[in-house]
Amino acid sequence: MTLGYVLLAFGGLALVSAVTRGFFMIPEREVPIPPWLREALRYAPLAALVAVLLPEIAMTGDHLVDTWKDARIYATAAGILVFCTTRSLLGTILAGSAVLLALRLGLGW
């Protein structure tokens, strides 16, 4: 992770923000969206998030978590529980972080 790489990544990401937010603003004429594409696009953000999340919450290195002494399991479970009961994003973050913090500091997991 060199500084040049990070800066280039940020520059490209800024461009991605501008291009996605202004996607249909860029051409001079209006562009029709085919229905199948509109339909398929619905699943892309979900899949990207799942694929990025998986190693963050359920994997160690290149394999699935294989110990019960991993604070992330319980933090994730707490987050899911709070989200299912309250539908609150902030509540999900706070509950998960609190469980993680308690297990890390209390039990050293």
Add this chain to the structure above:
Amino acid sequence: MTDSRPLWRHPEFARGARDMRDVALGIGAWGLVAGIAMTKSGLGPALAVLMSLSVFAGSAQLAALPLIVQGAPLWVVWATAFCVNLRFVIFSAGWRLYFGELPRWRRVLVTYFTVDFSYIAFMRRFPAPGPMSDQVAYVAGTGTVSWMAWQGMTVLGAVLADVIPSRWGLGFAGSLALLGITASLLVDRATWIAAIVAACAAFATFALPFHLNIVVAIAAAMAIGVLIDHVAPARGAATPLKDAA
């Protein structure tokens, strides 16, 4: 433009700003989490703030973050952010109905500063599609408030994170935020199945180089999603097909 007043003196600017006031709390809390998560991931406070200032897209930033820290190929970082941002592509088709007559650079500039909440507020304020003279001032008002709430709280998060020990695991707050967003997208049977397929595909192809498993997962989820919609249309699907067979 017949109106010679500066944008921020326009009454619609104030109205747009006011309509975003309550939402700004949520944006600020989200910015605080992102600031902490980015700093704790290994970027450090200065780069975390720089990322927010340039990218200005919370979920895309948090999704790109672990990939950047691991030094993934740039095109995979960008493609992942693009997919997470795809909802904005859909929104931009909506914006076009209102701002299509502006010059191109102004069209793109206006939408760069819009977030999910500005779209919702704007469509509530101007339900009838079509350009009106007050719309740029209104959207500028919403954009200013959301930008300031997001950037201000990101800086605060970055500063706070720098004094909190890494051992507390606050970087995980970013993953928890993505977890909540993912859960909110699971609205029907088709999205659940697409998510499970994506998880299996991402895990099965984890050994692929360059984080290509993310691309495989997206392709698999899109294919299974379209298949489900055509074979057995789910009740209450978010985007029903007009030409369903």
